[in-house]
Amino acid sequence: MIAEIDISLIDWSRAQFALTAFYHWLFVPLTLGLGIVQAVMETIYYKTGDEFWKKTAKFWMKLFGINFAIGVATGLILEFEFGTNWSNYSWFVGDIFGAPLAIEGVVAFFMEATFIAVMFFGWNKVSKGFHLASTWLTILGATISAFWILVANGWMQYPTGMGFNPDTVRNEMESFWAVAFSPVAINKFFHTVLSGWIIGAMFVAGISSWYLLRKREIKFALSSIKVAVVFGLIACLLSIWTGDGSASQVAKRQPMKLAAMEGLYEGDNGVNLVGIGILNPSKKEYNDNEKAFLFKIDVPIPKLLSYLAFGKFNEYVPGIKNILEGGYKQPDGAIALSAEEKIARGKLAIDALSEYKKAKADSALYANKADSIKIVLAAEIENYAETVSDDTGATSQALTADELFSGKTAEIQTKIVNSRKQLDDNFDYFGYGYIKEPKDLIPPLSLTFYAFRVMVILGGFLLLLFALATYLSYKNKFETKRWLQWTCLISIFLAIFAGQAGWVVAEVGRQPWAIQDILPTSAAISKLSTSSVQLTFFIFLALFTILLIAELKILTSAIKKGPQINEQ
Amino acid sequence: MKTSVLKRILSFYVEGFRSMTIGKTLWLIILVKLFVMFVFLKFFFFPSYLGKFDNAAEKQKYVSNELIQRAK
Numbered sequence: 001m002i003a004e005i006d007i008s009l010i011d012w013s014r015a016q017f018a019l020t021a022f023y024h025w026l027f028v029p030l031t032l033g034l035g036i037v038q039a040v041m042e043t044i045y046y047k048t049g050d051e052f053w054k055k056t057a058k059f060w061m062k063l064f065g066i067n068f069a070i071g072v073a074t075g076l077i078l079e080f081e082f083g084t085n086w087s088n089y090s091w092f093v094g095d096i097f098g099a100p101l102a103i104e105g106v107v108a109f110f111m112e113a114t115f116i117a118v119m120f121f122g123w124n125k126v127s128k129g130f131h132l133a134s135t136w137l138t139i140l141g142a143t144i145s146a147f148w149i150l151v152a153n154g155w156m157q158y159p160t161g162m163g164f165n166p167d168t169v170r171n172e173m174e175s176f177w178a179v180a181f182s183p184v185a186i187n188k189f190f191h192t193v194l195s196g197w198i199i200g201a202m203f204v205a206g207i208s209s210w211y212l213l214r215k216r217e218i219k220f221a222l223s224s225i226k227v228a229v230v231f232g233l234i235a236c237l238l239s240i241w242t243g244d245g246s247a248s249q250v251a252k253r254q255p256m257k258l259a260a261m262e263g264l265y266e267g268d269n270g271v272n273l274v275g276i277g278i279l280n281p282s283k284k285e286y287n288d289n290e291k292a293f294l295f296k297i298d299v300p301i302p303k304l305l306s307y308l309a310f311g312k313f314n315e316y317v318p319g320i321k322n323i324l325e326g327g328y329k330q331p332d333g334a335i336a337l338s339a340e341e342k343i344a345r346g347k348l349a350i351d352a353l354s355e356y357k358k359a360k361a362d363s364a365l366y367a368n369k370a371d372s373i374k375i376v377l378a379a380e381i382e383n384y385a386e387t388v389s390d391d392t393g394a395t396s397q398a399l400t401a402d403e404l405f406s407g408k409t410a411e412i413q414t415k416i417v418n419s420r421k422q423l424d425d426n427f428d429y430f431g432y433g434y435i436k437e438p439k440d441l442i443p444p445l446s447l448t449f450y451a452f453r454v455m456v457i458l459g460g461f462l463l464l465l466f467a468l469a470t471y472l473s474y475k476n477k478f479e480t481k482r483w484l485q486w487t488c489l490i491s492i493f494l495a496i497f498a499g500q501a502g503w504v505v506a507e508v509g510r511q512p513w514a515i516q517d518i519l520p521t522s523a524a525i526s527k528l529s530t531s532s533v534q535l536t537f538f539i540f541l542a543l544f545t546i547l548l549i550a551e552l553k554i555l556t557s558a559i560k561k562g563p564q565i566n567e568q
Numbered sequence: 569m570k571t572s573v574l575k576r577i578l579s580f581y582v583e584g585f586r587s588m589t590i591g592k593t594l595w596l597i598i599l600v601k602l603f604v605m606f607v608f609l610k611f612f613f614f615p616s617y618l619g620k621f622d623n624a625a626e627k628q629k630y631v632s633n634e635l636i637q638r639a640k
Binding site: 085 | 585587590593595598609617624631632638
């Protein structure tokens with residue numbers, strides 16, 4: 001049981017994974033966003049033939065290259081961690097993850113490695129059209145890579161398209177398309193990539209603003225800003241749409257995450273959306289009488305949460321208490337089970353797996369050692385007959401060894417069939433079998449709630465900023481607005497922070513699950529010593545910090561040097 | 569004809585690498601990073617946990633036992 005697994009081991013392993021993902025996600029969104037901006041600039045060059053745009057695109061491409069080089073392969077460390085720290089999980093999901101990650105590897109290698117070389121080395125060596133196509137294909141390759149990674153992540157949030165094989169103890173893919181195009185994966189892909197676009201756009205607008213603040217590279221900076229802010233504005237608007245889609249999927253597939261995002265303990269029909277609020281630290285239990293909030297202001301559109309979650313203003317949204325106690329009507333019409341019922345069904349599933357494995361082992365034994373077993377059975381029959389004869393004085397008409405063997409074999413086969421059925425019937429709740437108490441199903445509430453507000457509020461701020469910057473840059477007033485230039489520069493960090501907050505919502509909000517409903521982190525983790533995980537945590541911290549410093553040093557050096565465009 | 573195409577591709581890469589400025593530093597960082605990751609980290613700190621088992625059947629047996637026992 002979990003007692004064998006130190007809770008601090010789970011926490012340190014999660015922290016290590018989070019640290020790696022956090023650093024990895026510093027590099028990836030900039031690749032995705034900056035890649036598009038530079039490709040748009042090169043497209044302008046292709047269309048106009050204006051050398052200024054070629055030099056502009058080349059400068060941003062240089063920064064793209066620095067970021068790409070420092071960030072490349074940092075994601076592989078996550079795969080190391082899967083194999084070492086999360087071995088049960090890796091085995092359990094191997095067949096599902098295998099396909100998307102293999103495709104990601106092949107696409108990343110062939111598309112990016114081929115076309116990125118043309119992009120960097122091909123200026124003046126290949127035709128303008130071929131170079132432009134290579135630039136777009138490089139960023140397309142990076143985006144497709146992201147797609148497959150997010151498909152894998154989406155499956156963990158909403159496991160679909162698979163069947164559990166108790167013989168291999170693995171989930172096996174039954175429908176590739178259901179995995180690849182699950183609504184959760186698709187929404188996650190677009191929302192995540194768009195957040196990368198926003199970061200890329202903010203990066204270009206912010207760095208360009210720095211040049212304006214230093215009163216240098218004016219034409220270059222203003223032209224870059226014009227491209228970046230429009231791109232950023234479009235990305236922000238689209239991310240509202242995909243964010244709505246993501247929230248709707250969360251409402252359907254991960255209601256506990258939605259309740260945590262909103263600090264919602266008691267559900268209702270027509271629930272308001274919390275704008276800002278401070279959670280009550282005195283509320284220790286989901287079912288105590290403390291208020292959930294010290295202070296909160298709802299978004300001034302009544303019943304907005306119900307509408308955003310289910311498309312109807314009066315729809316019921318369950319709170320944490322309701323989800324744990326069950327009994328409410330779900331969107332599909334089914335009555336929700338309580339946590340206790342789910343835990344009981346999870347235990348039935350795990351017991352069934354245990355029975356199935358035992359029965360299979362017995363079946364194999366009976367098949368392989370039939371003759372020996374029959375001899376043992378014959379001896380048992382003889383002993384039994386003698387015992388009966390001694391007691392009664394009558395001759396027993398006992399079964400023959402063959403008949404007894406057949407009976408036992410049939411009994412084992414029945415056990416296999418019954419335990420398999422019990423497992424299949426309850427597999428949707430498999431992970432609940434590891435949960436000790438219903439309250440263990442509540443994710444860290446404060447972190448989820450505040451991270452969601454940070455993401456949404458910063459997203460809203462960036463939308464306004466891009467809108468204002470677009471207006472002022474196209475009115476040719478951006479150059480004189482130093483406060484806006486400072487805001488754009490600082491907002492590079494805000495955009496990155498918003499993206500990280502989004503991942504916190506997605507990943508912390510789905511705790512305790514490694515795979516939603518099917519495998520909690522406590523069962524997914526390898527039995528390692530906590531100290532070894534702590535050691536690698538700090539090694540990573542040092543390694544990634546060195547890489548980050550290297551990136552910042554090389555980036556700032558390249559930025560200070562500037563595009564070196566003769567603007568006369 | 570084939571040789572010519574291969575030669576052109578090769579010289580494309582060779583010239584590209586030769587003309588790099590900042591790229592040389594980046595390649596150095598990439599190579600050091602890959603070395604640290606695959607030789608140092610993977611070898612010393614991140615062996616496959618299930619790699620200690622000889623075959624898939626043993627791995628399956630271990631994981632199934634873990635999954636069953638941890639629920640008790």
